[in-house]
Amino acid sequence: MPSADDTVAFRLWPPLAIGAPLLLGWLLTARFGDPVDLGQWRLPLGWALVLLFVGWNSWALWLFHRHETGLLPGQATTTMIEEGPYRLSRNPLYVGLLALYLGLALLAPTWWGLVLVPVAVLLLLWGAIRPEERFLRERFGAPYDDYARRVRRWL
Secondary structure, three states: OOOOOOOOOOOOOOHHHHHHHHHHHHHHHHHHHOOOOOOOHHHHHHHHHHHHHHHHHHHHHHHHHHOOOOOOOOOOOOOOOOOOHHHOOOOOOHHOOOOOOOHHHHHOHHHHHHHHHHHHHHHHHHHHHHHHHHHHHHHOOOOHHHHHOOOOOOO
C-alpha cells in the first residue's frame, strides 16, 4: 500500500473538473437554447478532437503502464515520465481531456459548453495541476524543476 508521500492529493478529481462545466453547458443549452448557431463546420472539428483525444491520451496512458508508475488517485508515483507527449506538455492527459471537452461540446452542440471552457481550465489548474506540480517538486526535486523549465504546462 503506497504511503501519502507517494501519491498526489488532488483538490478535485480531473474528470470532475472537466465534466462539471460541460454538463452545466449541456443543461443550459437544454433549458435556454443556444444564442449562437454553431453550424455544420463543428462536426468534422468535433470528431477530429475526439479522435485526437483517443490517440494522444492512449499514448500517454501507455507510458504510465510502460514505466510502471501510478496513474489513479492513491497509486504511488515512482517515475517522472519525460518522453512521448510529455516532451511537449507536462500535462498531456489534461490537454487530451480538454480536447475531448471541446469535441463533445461541438458535437452536442452546446454553445454554453464552449463558453464554459475557461471554467474547466481553471478548475483543472486549481484542483489537479497545482497540487501535482507541488507533489512532483517535493518528490523529484531538481530533476522536476529542470523538466518544468524545459516543457510547458499545456503545449
